[in-house]
Amino acid sequence: MASERLQHAVDSLKSTKVRMTPQRHAILEFLFETMTHPTADEIYKALEGKFPNMSVATVYNNLRVFKEVGIVKELSYGDSSSRFDSVTNSHxxxxxxxxxxxxxxxxxxxxxxxxxxxxxxxxxxxxxxxxxxxxxxxxxxxxxxxxx
Missing domain, CATH: 3.30.1490.190 (Ferric-uptake regulator, C-terminal dimerisarion domain)
Incomplete structure (x- = not known):
């Protein structure tokens, strides 16, 4: 299920001419495999061992692109950091x-x-x-x- 949704997200990005970098794919994969609604910092920390040269700004920029394409939703609750959800249907x-x-x-x-x-x-x-x-x-x- 998550792999089908991930592939659909990758296809959506490619159809809008967004280049699929290894970092971008890893961020997407993390979002689609976790059900924890992570913050950008949590995504960064989870991936920094695999991508030591990736910055938090890279994570934020990719999340913005994913939001624009409609493959993730940003959840903001009160004053806490935004969390990101790869389940975009109504729930x-x-x-x-x-x-x-x-x-x-x-x-x-x-x-x-x-x-x-x-x-x-x-x-x-x-x-x-x-x-x-x-x-x-x-x-x-x-x-x-x-x-x-």
């Missing part, structure tokens, strides 16, 4: 208040909310975003160990 996120982990989930019934909002307000709705916050299982188990 929602649940975010751990303790460790910051972000997990995808889909709830099709919410798709109707845009139609309802348009009907009630006469706005022309382009998109919506919903975030749910809580404590992930790993952090809950750490808390229960700390309280024992």
């Amino acid at each position: 929602y996120h649940i975010i751990c208040n303790d460790c910051g982990k972000i997990v995808d989930f889909h709830y099709p019934a919410l798709d109707e909310v845009e139609t309802l909002a348009e009907h009630v307000t006469n706005f022309q709705v382009q998109s919506h975003r919903m975030e749910i916050y809580g404590t992930c299982p790993e952090c809950m188990s750490k808390q229960s160990i700390a309280h024992d």
Whole structure:
């Protein structure tokens, strides 16, 4: 699944005449293989051993290109660093208040909310975003160990 999505992303870039460099391919591959919604710094740190001459600016520039082509989405939550998501279809996120982990989930019934909002307000709705916050299982188990 991730390899098919990765190949589709590579094809999309080539169709817009974006040259496929080894660094660009590695950043894309990392995004499509991880489900952690990484920051640019996390991507840089994960790849710096393989590409010691790559800068954080290279990562940011490539993420900007990927966003423009529509193969990644930038997620910004409050004052924290932007995170990047290679799943670009409609879905929602649940975010751990303790460790910051972000997990995808889909709830099709919410798709109707845009139609309802348009009907009630006469706005022309382009998109919506919903975030749910809580404590992930790993952090809950750490808390229960700390309280024992």
